[in-house]
Amino acid sequence: MIVLDYRDKRPLYEQVCEKLTHLIVSGVLQPDEKLPSVRNLAMELSINPNTIQRAYAMLEQDGYIYVITGRGNFVAQPSAWQNEHLTSARQDLEDAITRACSDGLSRSDVLEVVERIYAKGRDNSND
Amino acid sequence: MIVLDYRDKRPLYEQVCEKLTHLIVSGVLQPDEKLPSVRNLAMELSINPNTIQRAYAMLEQDGYIYVITGRGNFVAQPSAWQNEHLTSARQDLEDAITRACSDGLSRSDVLEVVERIYAKGRDNSND
């Protein structure tokens, strides 16, 4: 379900968080679907339960999942995260393009990259 | 010459590195121009000389500057860094846009952001 990259400099809990967020946002995990339990996912990834716990806590805090103690963690309704997710993604993009601009990339360079990526990723139905 | 942002989460040496890179790439610092000495720049920014040392080491390692022992640090010829700089910037941009795409941003969302940034940043003469 998730593969960790130990060469990645980011903390493990952040990787887990990001991977799960993608699964949720992309709809692979449907609303109200149950996520693996803290202990199970920890075992599956061979990491400490506390690390998973932390990732789940962040996801809940960001509205991607909700928790029922004693039952498990469940995917939240899109209405709970959709807005925030898009604005945050937009902000990240803005930062990246600003950096690209100040790094000397020309507008046409950027546009070309955009076209290439969106042509390749059209199966995601993001037009 | 350089202003540090202590609220920035990144390590100081990375900030110094980035700021100097910008000055070099943008031509504010000309090829073969001498950079401030480690000690001087450290004093000016009121930070530890080790931090500057580390930043200079990275800049040399990335080909932006060259060192003449006993003389100082000097800006390298653009031919030494231009290619690498652009491809690295391009790669960063690609990653960011890929992420934006998989985060659900549409092509038109991205294009709009690009136009906005490049309209605002036209004084950088990157068209």
Add this chain to the structure above:
Amino acid sequence: MIVLDYRDKRPLYEQVCEKLTHLIVSGVLQPDEKLPSVRNLAMELSINPNTIQRAYAMLEQDGYIYVITGRGNFVAQPSAWQNEHLTSARQDLEDAITRACSDGLSRSDVLEVVERIYAKGRDNSND
């Protein structure tokens, strides 16, 4: 009769307890009226009977209901709980307002909120 909110962070037995308390205090459940049996209510809410059992135990302990072994649970006389209920509610309110005060809310802020809530909730006939 009762609707549970699984998103609520509080334990289920506490929710059940609170809902029943409201029904009793507001007079929807009359003194000496029989409450649903543990098993029935558990089935109706699709939760574990232990949870209902615990809620009933708390209600009895707080004087809202009385138990006749083998017969069932019954709403107690208002004289048994009225005083305690009001002083406890008063105490909670006091704590909340003290916190609001120390959080920097002005007296007029608080008064405004009070008016708003009591204007909206006048159908509860608490003037």
Add this chain to the structure above:
Amino acid sequence: MIVLDYRDKRPLYEQVCEKLTHLIVSGVLQPDEKLPSVRNLAMELSINPNTIQRAYAMLEQDGYIYVITGRGNFVAQPSAWQNEHLTSARQDLEDAITRACSDGLSRSDVLEVVERIYAKGRDNSND
């Protein structure tokens, strides 16, 4: 500086968090003032550094403090937290009064409590 209440049901990190928030909001801790280090405060309170770490992480996440790795934790500018703090306090108050209303307290009951508390707490200069 802080006293923990072990009878309190809330987690320790939340208590620490709340106490520090009060110290910050009330101005006892001034902007840009340094907070005790994670390890020091942990020793002082005789609890595990991780618990303090968690409290500090929450405070940063809520904008009450900012962190400079290797230097320490510092009180953020009021502009960073003032708005959110007040709206959150207002929300808490609203919930409490709604509960009081549905618990059968009359408007005059509530008003009386408000007056009593704000009369007592007038040295806090909250009018």
Add this chain to the structure above:
DNA sequence: GTGGTCTAGACCACC
């Protein structure tokens, strides 16, 4: 010395 991450293992409340 500073914060940040991670592990290992324990205990608790809830269901």
Add this chain to the structure above:
DNA sequence: GTGGTCTAGACCACG
């Protein structure tokens, strides 16, 4: 079985 908290102790990057 579930999540949540806490401890103890280790290691790392930064300055």
